[in-house]
Amino acid sequence: MKILNRDFFLQKTLIVAKELLGKTIVHHINNKKLTGIITETEAYFGFDDDACHAHKKMTPRNKIMFEKGGFSYIYLIYGMYYCFNITTENKHFPSAVLIRAIKTNDIDYKKTNGPGKLCKYLQLTKQQNNIDLTTNPDFYIINTPSPKAKIIQTPRIGINYAKTHKDVPWRFVLNI
DNA sequence: ACCCCGATCGTA
């Protein structure tokens, strides 16, 4: 049971996105320990990826994407849901992995199989934005063994507005 | 100051 360290998150975003499958998110909050095994991810990185929040310029919201690997990037979407990302690669290069689904011990997969749903379950909000997941005692990722399940690679979800990078296969899913 | 719209989700 080892916590994922800086070197892991400094790798290329596509590697991190794929390798995060099977790893365990831990969030201690209100005297509870909330956990989930990552089953779906998406990679967003660089100045060419027009689905990447930070591909044009740095703004107050997306500035976390320019951090070095291992920081939480959590933002509000559609006025009602949060999305949880983990930054990757080196400082000044905008890049992160969106966590799209987790599997839990206690509740049905239907309740945690979406980026907004898993944030609700793990109680992740703006409060948990910009946290170093490699040093924080209450929010970190455990290096649980990678499952044998087959990894499916597909285009990313919900980015039909993108022009150049709508169809790149940067989504990774564990075949549950 | 104003306006548009989104890395979603539940319901129909």
Place this chain on the structure above:
DNA sequence: ACGATCGGGGTT
């Protein structure tokens, strides 16, 4: 297929 809901970011 569609509406909820609101902050961010671009534009005036």
